[in-house]
Amino acid sequence: MAKILVVDDQRNMRTTLAMMLRGSGHEVDEAADGDAGIEAISGGGYDLVLTDLKMGATDGMAVLRHAKEQSPMTEVIVMTAYGTIESAVEAMRQGAHDYLQKPFAEDELLVKVERALEKRQLTTEVSVMAAEFRDRYHFENIIGRSQAIRNQLGRIVRVAPTPATVLITGESGTGKELVARAIHANSNRSERPFVSINCAAITETLLESELFGHVRGAFTGAVSARKGLFEEADGGTFFFDEIAETPPSFQAKLLRAIQEGEIRRLGDNRAIHVDVRIIAATNQDLKVAIEEKRFREDLYYRLNVARFVLPPLRERKEDIPLLVEHFLRKFGRKMRRQVRLGDGVMDYLMSYSYPGNVRELENFIEQGVALAVDGVIQLDDIIPPEMREQAPAGPPRSLQVVVDQAEREAIEHVLREVDGNKERAADLLGLSSTTLWRKMKRLGVTWP
Numbered sequence: 001m002a003k004i005l006v007v008d009d010q011r012n013m014r015t016t017l018a019m020m021l022r023g024s025g026h027e028v029d030e031a032a033d034g035d036a037g038i039e040a041i042s043g044g045g046y047d048l049v050l051t052d053l054k055m056g057a058t059d060g061m062a063v064l065r066h067a068k069e070q071s072p073m074t075e076v077i078v079m080t081a082y083g084t085i086e087s088a089v090e091a092m093r094q095g096a097h098d099y100l101q102k103p104f105a106e107d108e109l110l111v112k113v114e115r116a117l118e119k120r121q122l123t124t125e126v127s128v129m130a131a132e133f134r135d136r137y138h139f140e141n142i143i144g145r146s147q148a149i150r151n152q153l154g155r156i157v158r159v160a161p162t163p164a165t166v167l168i169t170g171e172s173g174t175g176k177e178l179v180a181r182a183i184h185a186n187s188n189r190s191e192r193p194f195v196s197i198n199c200a201a202i203t204e205t206l207l208e209s210e211l212f213g214h215v216r217g218a219f220t221g222a223v224s225a226r227k228g229l230f231e232e233a234d235g236g237t238f239f240f241d242e243i244a245e246t247p248p249s250f251q252a253k254l255l256r257a258i259q260e261g262e263i264r265r266l267g268d269n270r271a272i273h274v275d276v277r278i279i280a281a282t283n284q285d286l287k288v289a290i291e292e293k294r295f296r297e298d299l300y301y302r303l304n305v306a307r308f309v310l311p312p313l314r315e316r317k318e319d320i321p322l323l324v325e326h327f328l329r330k331f332g333r334k335m336r337r338q339v340r341l342g343d344g345v346m347d348y349l350m351s352y353s354y355p356g357n358v359r360e361l362e363n364f365i366e367q368g369v370a371l372a373v374d375g376v377i378q379l380d381d382i383i384p385p386e387m388r389e390q391a392p393a394g395p396p397r398s399l400q401v402v403v404d405q406a407e408r409e410a411i412e413h414v415l416r417e418v419d420g421n422k423e424r425a426a427d428l429l430g431l432s433s434t435t436l437w438r439k440m441k442r443l444g445v446t447w448p
Helices: 011-023 034-042 060-070 085-093 106-137 147-159 176-185 204-212 248-260 286-291 297-303 317-335 345-351 357-371 399-417 422-429 433-443
Strands: 003-007 027-031 048-052 075-080 098-101 166-169 194-198 237-241 262-264 271-273 277-282 306-309
Touching (some): 003 034, 027 034, 085 098, 106 399, 176 194, 176 237, 286 297, 317 345, 345 357, 399 422
Parallel strands (some): 003 027, 166 277, 237 277
Antiparallel strands (some): 262 271
16 A cells, blocks of 8 residues: 555545555655645655646645655656646656556556555665665665766675775865775775865875874974874774875875885884875876876876775765755754755756866755755755846757657666666566567667
Protein backbone atom coordinates (compact mmCIF):
# COMPACT_ATOMS: atom_id res chain seq x y z
CA MET A 1 0.00 0.00 0.00
CA ALA A 2 1.26 3.45 -0.94
CA LYS A 3 0.28 6.90 0.28
CA ILE A 4 -0.99 8.95 -2.69
CA LEU A 5 -2.20 12.54 -3.04
CA VAL A 6 -4.69 13.46 -5.81
CA VAL A 7 -4.79 17.16 -6.73
CA ASP A 8 -7.58 18.26 -9.11
CA ASP A 9 -10.02 21.16 -9.03
CA GLN A 10 -12.72 19.07 -10.74
CA ARG A 11 -14.55 17.29 -7.95
CA ASN A 12 -15.90 14.41 -10.03
CA MET A 13 -12.48 13.61 -11.51
CA ARG A 14 -10.80 13.86 -8.11
CA THR A 15 -13.36 11.60 -6.43
CA THR A 16 -13.25 9.03 -9.22
CA LEU A 17 -9.45 8.85 -9.15
CA ALA A 18 -9.44 8.44 -5.38
CA MET A 19 -11.99 5.60 -5.59
CA MET A 20 -9.92 3.78 -8.25
CA LEU A 21 -6.75 4.05 -6.20
CA ARG A 22 -8.39 3.07 -2.93
CA GLY A 23 -9.85 0.08 -4.76
CA SER A 24 -6.27 -1.01 -5.48
CA GLY A 25 -5.42 -0.87 -1.80
CA HIS A 26 -3.72 2.53 -1.58
CA GLU A 27 -4.17 5.24 1.03
CA VAL A 28 -5.42 8.36 -0.79
CA ASP A 29 -5.74 12.02 0.19
CA GLU A 30 -7.52 14.62 -1.95
CA ALA A 31 -6.74 18.29 -2.60
CA ALA A 32 -9.26 20.57 -4.32
CA ASP A 33 -6.72 22.96 -5.86
CA GLY A 34 -3.01 23.69 -6.19
CA ASP A 35 -2.76 25.61 -2.93
CA ALA A 36 -4.38 22.77 -0.99
CA GLY A 37 -2.06 20.32 -2.74
CA ILE A 38 1.04 22.29 -1.75
CA GLU A 39 -0.20 22.50 1.84
CA ALA A 40 -0.77 18.74 1.94
CA ILE A 41 2.66 18.00 0.46
CA SER A 42 4.30 20.21 3.11
CA GLY A 43 3.05 17.71 5.67
CA GLY A 44 5.23 15.12 3.94
CA GLY A 45 4.99 11.38 3.61
CA TYR A 46 3.56 10.90 0.09
CA ASP A 47 4.95 8.20 -2.17
CA LEU A 48 3.13 9.57 -5.23
CA VAL A 49 1.32 12.75 -6.23
CA LEU A 50 -1.18 12.86 -9.13
CA THR A 51 -1.90 16.42 -10.13
CA ASP A 52 -3.87 18.13 -12.88
CA LEU A 53 -1.85 20.73 -14.78
CA LYS A 54 -4.54 23.37 -15.37
CA MET A 55 -5.98 24.53 -12.03
CA GLY A 56 -6.22 28.29 -11.90
CA ALA A 57 -3.76 30.51 -10.01
CA THR A 58 -1.64 27.69 -8.56
CA ASP A 59 -1.24 25.12 -11.31
CA GLY A 60 0.14 21.62 -11.46
CA MET A 61 3.66 22.82 -12.32
CA ALA A 62 3.76 24.65 -8.97
CA VAL A 63 2.57 21.48 -7.23
CA LEU A 64 5.27 19.49 -9.05
CA ARG A 65 8.04 21.91 -8.10
CA HIS A 66 6.95 21.97 -4.48
CA ALA A 67 6.80 18.18 -4.30
CA LYS A 68 10.33 17.85 -5.69
CA GLU A 69 11.68 20.55 -3.38
CA GLN A 70 10.13 19.01 -0.28
CA SER A 71 10.80 15.34 -1.07
CA PRO A 72 12.94 14.57 -4.14
CA MET A 73 12.06 10.86 -3.96
CA THR A 74 8.29 11.47 -4.19
CA GLU A 75 7.11 10.57 -7.70
CA VAL A 76 4.69 12.84 -9.57
CA ILE A 77 2.29 12.00 -12.41
CA VAL A 78 0.67 14.96 -14.16
CA MET A 79 -2.73 14.86 -15.82
CA THR A 80 -3.50 16.98 -18.85
CA ALA A 81 -6.35 17.53 -21.28
CA TYR A 82 -6.11 16.69 -24.96
CA GLY A 83 -3.99 19.17 -26.92
CA THR A 84 -1.62 20.19 -24.11
CA ILE A 85 0.98 17.45 -24.58
CA GLU A 86 3.82 19.96 -24.70
CA SER A 87 2.99 21.08 -21.16
CA ALA A 88 3.15 17.46 -20.02
CA VAL A 89 6.56 17.01 -21.65
CA GLU A 90 7.79 20.16 -19.92
CA ALA A 91 6.53 18.76 -16.63
CA MET A 92 8.59 15.61 -17.21
CA ARG A 93 11.63 17.77 -17.85
CA GLN A 94 10.94 19.38 -14.47
CA GLY A 95 10.98 16.00 -12.73
CA ALA A 96 7.56 14.39 -13.26
CA HIS A 97 7.67 10.62 -13.66
CA ASP A 98 4.93 10.39 -16.33
CA TYR A 99 1.74 11.99 -17.60
CA LEU A 100 -1.85 10.94 -18.23
CA GLN A 101 -3.87 12.47 -21.06
CA LYS A 102 -7.55 12.91 -20.22
CA PRO A 103 -9.76 11.02 -20.70
CA PHE A 104 -7.97 7.84 -19.66
CA ALA A 105 -9.03 4.33 -18.71
CA GLU A 106 -8.71 2.87 -15.23
CA ASP A 107 -6.25 0.23 -16.46
CA GLU A 108 -3.98 2.91 -17.92
CA LEU A 109 -4.06 4.84 -14.65
CA LEU A 110 -3.26 1.84 -12.48
CA VAL A 111 -0.42 0.64 -14.73
CA LYS A 112 1.27 4.05 -14.63
CA VAL A 113 0.74 4.37 -10.88
CA GLU A 114 2.31 0.97 -10.25
CA ARG A 115 5.30 1.82 -12.45
CA ALA A 116 5.79 5.08 -10.59
CA LEU A 117 5.62 3.28 -7.25
CA GLU A 118 8.09 0.64 -8.47
CA LYS A 119 10.49 3.42 -9.36
CA ARG A 120 9.91 5.02 -5.95
CA GLN A 121 10.72 1.71 -4.26
CA LEU A 122 13.83 1.21 -6.38
CA THR A 123 15.03 4.74 -5.60
CA THR A 124 14.51 4.10 -1.89
CA GLU A 125 16.44 0.82 -2.07
CA VAL A 126 19.29 2.50 -3.93
CA SER A 127 19.38 5.26 -1.31
CA VAL A 128 19.49 2.72 1.51
CA MET A 129 22.29 0.86 -0.22
CA ALA A 130 24.09 4.14 -0.75
CA ALA A 131 23.73 4.99 2.95
CA GLU A 132 25.22 1.63 3.96
CA PHE A 133 27.98 2.08 1.39
CA ARG A 134 28.75 5.57 2.69
CA ASP A 135 28.78 4.44 6.32
CA ARG A 136 31.13 1.60 5.52
CA TYR A 137 33.59 3.76 3.57
CA HIS A 138 33.21 7.02 5.54
CA PHE A 139 31.69 8.94 2.64
CA GLU A 140 29.17 10.85 4.76
CA ASN A 141 30.45 14.24 3.53
CA ILE A 142 30.66 13.36 -0.18
CA ILE A 143 27.11 14.04 -1.31
CA GLY A 144 25.60 13.04 -4.65
CA ARG A 145 24.27 10.18 -6.72
CA SER A 146 25.32 11.38 -10.18
CA GLN A 147 27.43 9.09 -12.33
CA ALA A 148 30.40 11.43 -11.83
CA ILE A 149 30.22 11.06 -8.04
CA ARG A 150 29.71 7.30 -8.25
CA ASN A 151 32.83 7.04 -10.39
CA GLN A 152 34.84 9.01 -7.84
CA LEU A 153 33.61 6.87 -4.91
CA GLY A 154 34.52 3.70 -6.78
CA ARG A 155 38.01 5.00 -7.48
CA ILE A 156 38.49 5.96 -3.82
CA VAL A 157 37.60 2.43 -2.72
CA ARG A 158 40.10 0.96 -5.19
CA VAL A 159 42.97 3.39 -4.61
CA ALA A 160 42.73 3.89 -0.84
CA PRO A 161 44.24 0.52 0.27
CA THR A 162 47.29 0.99 -1.99
CA PRO A 163 50.39 3.07 -1.09
CA ALA A 164 50.08 5.12 -4.32
CA THR A 165 50.54 8.88 -4.20
CA VAL A 166 47.44 10.74 -5.34
CA LEU A 167 46.90 13.93 -7.34
CA ILE A 168 43.47 15.57 -7.11
CA THR A 169 42.60 18.31 -9.58
CA GLY A 170 39.48 20.43 -9.97
CA GLU A 171 38.14 23.91 -9.56
CA SER A 172 38.08 25.59 -6.15
CA GLY A 173 35.21 24.39 -4.02
CA THR A 174 34.73 20.97 -5.66
CA GLY A 175 35.67 19.00 -2.52
CA LYS A 176 39.30 18.02 -3.05
CA GLU A 177 40.07 17.79 0.67
CA LEU A 178 36.96 15.67 1.26
CA VAL A 179 38.26 13.15 -1.28
CA ALA A 180 41.70 13.20 0.34
CA ARG A 181 40.20 12.53 3.77
CA ALA A 182 38.06 9.71 2.37
CA ILE A 183 41.15 8.08 0.84
CA HIS A 184 42.93 8.30 4.19
CA ALA A 185 39.90 6.93 6.09
CA ASN A 186 39.81 3.85 3.85
CA SER A 187 43.55 3.16 3.89
CA ASN A 188 45.58 1.06 6.29
CA ARG A 189 46.85 4.37 7.70
CA SER A 190 43.43 5.45 8.98
CA GLU A 191 44.46 5.13 12.64
CA ARG A 192 47.46 7.42 12.09
CA PRO A 193 47.39 11.21 11.56
CA PHE A 194 45.93 13.03 8.56
CA VAL A 195 47.91 16.27 8.26
CA SER A 196 46.76 19.01 5.90
CA ILE A 197 48.49 22.20 4.82
CA ASN A 198 47.44 24.96 2.43
CA CYS A 199 50.60 25.78 0.52
CA ALA A 200 49.21 29.10 -0.72
CA ALA A 201 48.73 30.41 2.81
CA ILE A 202 52.36 30.09 4.00
CA THR A 203 55.48 31.93 2.82
CA GLU A 204 58.36 29.96 1.32
CA THR A 205 60.58 30.34 4.41
CA LEU A 206 57.91 29.28 6.85
CA LEU A 207 56.78 26.45 4.58
CA GLU A 208 60.09 24.59 4.91
CA SER A 209 60.19 25.13 8.65
CA GLU A 210 56.58 24.01 9.09
CA LEU A 211 57.05 20.87 7.03
CA PHE A 212 60.58 19.74 7.82
CA GLY A 213 61.12 21.32 11.24
CA HIS A 214 64.33 23.02 12.38
CA VAL A 215 67.16 22.74 14.89
CA ARG A 216 68.04 25.35 17.45
CA GLY A 217 69.76 28.34 15.86
CA ALA A 218 68.76 27.43 12.30
CA PHE A 219 67.50 30.99 11.82
CA THR A 220 66.79 34.08 13.87
CA GLY A 221 64.18 33.23 16.46
CA ALA A 222 64.80 29.46 16.40
CA VAL A 223 65.51 29.23 20.12
CA SER A 224 64.77 25.52 20.31
CA ALA A 225 64.50 22.50 18.03
CA ARG A 226 61.09 21.77 16.53
CA LYS A 227 59.58 18.79 14.77
CA GLY A 228 57.99 19.47 11.40
CA LEU A 229 54.60 18.37 10.16
CA PHE A 230 56.19 15.56 8.13
CA GLU A 231 57.37 13.94 11.36
CA GLU A 232 53.96 14.55 12.95
CA ALA A 233 52.36 12.70 10.02
CA ASP A 234 54.71 9.69 10.25
CA GLY A 235 52.72 6.54 9.49
CA GLY A 236 49.79 8.58 8.21
CA THR A 237 48.81 10.80 5.28
CA PHE A 238 50.01 14.27 4.29
CA PHE A 239 47.69 16.41 2.18
CA PHE A 240 49.21 19.29 0.20
CA ASP A 241 46.43 21.64 -0.86
CA GLU A 242 47.29 24.10 -3.66
CA ILE A 243 50.56 22.27 -4.39
CA ALA A 244 51.12 24.43 -7.49
CA GLU A 245 51.69 27.46 -5.23
CA THR A 246 54.98 26.06 -3.89
CA PRO A 247 58.30 27.46 -5.27
CA PRO A 248 60.57 25.19 -7.37
CA SER A 249 63.24 25.14 -4.62
CA PHE A 250 60.77 23.64 -2.18
CA GLN A 251 59.45 21.24 -4.84
CA ALA A 252 62.95 19.74 -5.16
CA LYS A 253 63.04 19.00 -1.41
CA LEU A 254 59.54 17.57 -1.50
CA LEU A 255 60.51 15.31 -4.40
CA ARG A 256 63.43 13.97 -2.38
CA ALA A 257 61.19 13.36 0.61
CA ILE A 258 58.80 11.34 -1.55
CA GLN A 259 61.52 9.39 -3.37
CA GLU A 260 63.82 8.67 -0.42
CA GLY A 261 61.30 8.62 2.41
CA GLU A 262 63.46 10.95 4.47
CA ILE A 263 63.71 14.64 5.40
CA ARG A 264 66.24 17.00 6.95
CA ARG A 265 65.32 19.66 9.48
CA LEU A 266 66.47 23.17 8.64
CA GLY A 267 70.03 23.62 9.90
CA ASP A 268 70.63 19.89 10.31
CA ASN A 269 72.53 17.45 8.07
CA ARG A 270 71.04 14.38 9.71
CA ALA A 271 68.41 12.53 7.66
CA ILE A 272 65.21 11.51 9.41
CA HIS A 273 63.18 8.62 7.99
CA VAL A 274 59.45 9.26 7.57
CA ASP A 275 56.71 6.95 6.31
CA VAL A 276 54.08 9.28 4.85
CA ARG A 277 51.58 8.86 2.06
CA ILE A 278 51.34 11.98 -0.10
CA ILE A 279 48.11 13.35 -1.51
CA ALA A 280 48.32 16.64 -3.42
CA ALA A 281 45.62 18.88 -4.85
CA THR A 282 45.47 21.89 -7.12
CA ASN A 283 42.97 23.96 -9.07
CA GLN A 284 45.61 24.80 -11.68
CA ASP A 285 46.59 23.03 -14.90
CA LEU A 286 49.96 21.55 -13.92
CA LYS A 287 50.89 20.88 -17.54
CA VAL A 288 50.71 24.63 -18.17
CA ALA A 289 52.65 25.29 -14.95
CA ILE A 290 55.38 22.90 -16.18
CA GLU A 291 55.60 24.71 -19.52
CA GLU A 292 55.92 28.02 -17.68
CA LYS A 293 58.68 26.58 -15.45
CA ARG A 294 56.58 27.06 -12.32
CA PHE A 295 56.27 23.35 -11.52
CA ARG A 296 58.81 20.55 -11.75
CA GLU A 297 57.95 17.90 -14.30
CA ASP A 298 59.59 15.13 -12.27
CA LEU A 299 57.49 16.03 -9.23
CA TYR A 300 54.35 16.03 -11.37
CA TYR A 301 54.95 12.46 -12.52
CA ARG A 302 55.84 11.39 -8.98
CA LEU A 303 52.52 12.76 -7.70
CA ASN A 304 50.37 11.75 -10.66
CA VAL A 305 50.25 8.03 -9.90
CA ALA A 306 46.54 7.94 -9.06
CA ARG A 307 44.62 10.87 -10.55
CA PHE A 308 41.25 12.22 -9.48
CA VAL A 309 39.59 14.92 -11.62
CA LEU A 310 36.64 16.39 -9.71
CA PRO A 311 33.81 17.78 -11.86
CA PRO A 312 32.42 21.27 -11.21
CA LEU A 313 28.94 21.46 -9.73
CA ARG A 314 27.48 22.88 -12.96
CA GLU A 315 28.27 19.52 -14.61
CA ARG A 316 26.43 17.44 -12.00
CA LYS A 317 23.36 19.50 -11.24
CA GLU A 318 21.30 16.40 -10.45
CA ASP A 319 23.21 16.36 -7.13
CA ILE A 320 22.04 19.84 -6.10
CA PRO A 321 18.79 18.75 -4.33
CA LEU A 322 20.74 16.23 -2.22
CA LEU A 323 23.40 18.81 -1.39
CA VAL A 324 20.73 21.33 -0.43
CA GLU A 325 19.05 18.78 1.83
CA HIS A 326 22.41 17.94 3.44
CA PHE A 327 23.29 21.58 4.10
CA LEU A 328 19.79 22.37 5.43
CA ARG A 329 20.22 19.61 8.02
CA LYS A 330 23.79 20.64 8.81
CA PHE A 331 23.11 24.32 9.41
CA GLY A 332 19.67 23.67 10.88
CA ARG A 333 21.35 21.64 13.64
CA LYS A 334 24.12 24.20 14.06
CA MET A 335 21.72 27.16 14.39
CA ARG A 336 18.95 25.14 16.06
CA ARG A 337 16.46 26.11 13.39
CA GLN A 338 14.10 24.02 11.27
CA VAL A 339 13.80 25.59 7.84
CA ARG A 340 12.67 24.76 4.32
CA LEU A 341 12.99 26.37 0.90
CA GLY A 342 10.36 28.82 -0.29
CA ASP A 343 8.74 28.86 -3.72
CA GLY A 344 11.15 29.29 -6.60
CA VAL A 345 14.33 28.88 -4.53
CA MET A 346 15.16 25.40 -5.80
CA ASP A 347 14.46 26.52 -9.37
CA TYR A 348 17.04 29.27 -8.99
CA LEU A 349 19.57 26.98 -7.30
CA MET A 350 19.20 24.50 -10.17
CA SER A 351 19.73 27.19 -12.82
CA TYR A 352 22.70 28.96 -11.20
CA SER A 353 26.18 28.35 -12.68
CA TYR A 354 28.16 28.10 -9.38
CA PRO A 355 31.57 29.60 -10.11
CA GLY A 356 32.39 28.74 -6.48
CA ASN A 357 31.06 25.18 -6.83
CA VAL A 358 29.82 23.22 -3.79
CA ARG A 359 31.43 25.67 -1.39
CA GLU A 360 29.31 28.47 -2.87
CA LEU A 361 26.10 26.42 -2.59
CA GLU A 362 26.98 25.65 1.03
CA ASN A 363 27.43 29.37 1.67
CA PHE A 364 24.04 30.11 0.08
CA ILE A 365 22.27 27.63 2.36
CA GLU A 366 24.12 28.72 5.51
CA GLN A 367 23.15 32.32 4.79
CA GLY A 368 19.57 31.30 4.03
CA VAL A 369 19.21 29.36 7.29
CA ALA A 370 20.54 32.36 9.23
CA LEU A 371 18.19 34.86 7.54
CA ALA A 372 15.03 32.76 7.14
CA VAL A 373 11.82 34.22 8.56
CA ASP A 374 9.14 31.86 9.95
CA GLY A 375 11.22 28.84 8.91
CA VAL A 376 11.09 29.57 5.17
CA ILE A 377 14.14 30.52 3.08
CA GLN A 378 13.20 33.01 0.40
CA LEU A 379 15.31 33.80 -2.65
CA ASP A 380 16.26 37.22 -1.27
CA ASP A 381 17.71 35.46 1.82
CA ILE A 382 20.20 33.61 -0.36
CA ILE A 383 21.21 36.17 -2.94
CA PRO A 384 20.08 39.78 -3.54
CA PRO A 385 18.07 40.48 -6.72
CA GLU A 386 20.81 42.69 -8.18
CA MET A 387 23.33 39.81 -8.00
CA ARG A 388 21.18 37.12 -9.63
CA GLU A 389 22.23 35.71 -12.96
CA GLN A 390 19.73 36.16 -15.75
CA ALA A 391 19.60 32.95 -17.75
CA PRO A 392 19.47 33.87 -21.45
CA ALA A 393 16.40 32.62 -23.27
CA GLY A 394 17.25 29.94 -25.81
CA PRO A 395 15.87 29.73 -29.33
CA PRO A 396 12.39 28.25 -29.73
CA ARG A 397 12.45 24.48 -30.05
CA SER A 398 10.18 22.14 -31.94
CA LEU A 399 7.99 19.68 -30.05
CA GLN A 400 10.08 16.78 -31.37
CA VAL A 401 13.25 18.31 -29.95
CA VAL A 402 11.53 18.75 -26.57
CA VAL A 403 10.23 15.17 -26.60
CA ASP A 404 13.62 13.75 -27.62
CA GLN A 405 15.37 15.62 -24.84
CA ALA A 406 12.82 14.48 -22.26
CA GLU A 407 13.16 10.85 -23.42
CA ARG A 408 16.95 11.08 -23.36
CA GLU A 409 16.98 12.49 -19.82
CA ALA A 410 14.45 9.90 -18.62
CA ILE A 411 16.47 6.99 -20.06
CA GLU A 412 19.76 8.28 -18.65
CA HIS A 413 18.15 8.86 -15.24
CA VAL A 414 16.73 5.34 -15.01
CA LEU A 415 19.98 3.77 -16.24
CA ARG A 416 21.84 5.58 -13.46
CA GLU A 417 19.33 4.38 -10.88
CA VAL A 418 19.70 0.71 -11.93
CA ASP A 419 23.48 0.87 -12.49
CA GLY A 420 23.16 0.28 -16.22
CA ASN A 421 20.91 -2.80 -16.04
CA LYS A 422 19.11 -2.35 -19.37
CA GLU A 423 16.49 -5.03 -18.77
CA ARG A 424 15.51 -3.43 -15.47
CA ALA A 425 15.59 0.02 -17.08
CA ALA A 426 13.30 -1.13 -19.89
CA ASP A 427 10.86 -2.57 -17.35
CA LEU A 428 10.75 0.66 -15.34
CA LEU A 429 10.30 2.73 -18.48
CA GLY A 430 7.50 0.51 -19.73
CA LEU A 431 9.42 -0.49 -22.86
CA SER A 432 10.61 -3.73 -24.38
CA SER A 433 14.37 -4.29 -24.35
CA THR A 434 14.43 -3.93 -28.14
CA THR A 435 12.53 -0.63 -28.06
CA LEU A 436 14.86 0.72 -25.36
CA TRP A 437 17.90 -0.27 -27.45
CA ARG A 438 16.47 1.45 -30.53
CA LYS A 439 15.67 4.62 -28.57
CA MET A 440 19.16 4.70 -27.05
CA LYS A 441 20.68 4.34 -30.51
CA ARG A 442 18.47 7.05 -32.03
CA LEU A 443 18.96 9.49 -29.14
CA GLY A 444 22.69 8.89 -28.83
CA VAL A 445 22.49 7.46 -25.30
CA THR A 446 25.55 5.34 -24.53
CA TRP A 447 26.12 3.33 -21.37
CA PRO A 448 29.07 1.17 -20.30
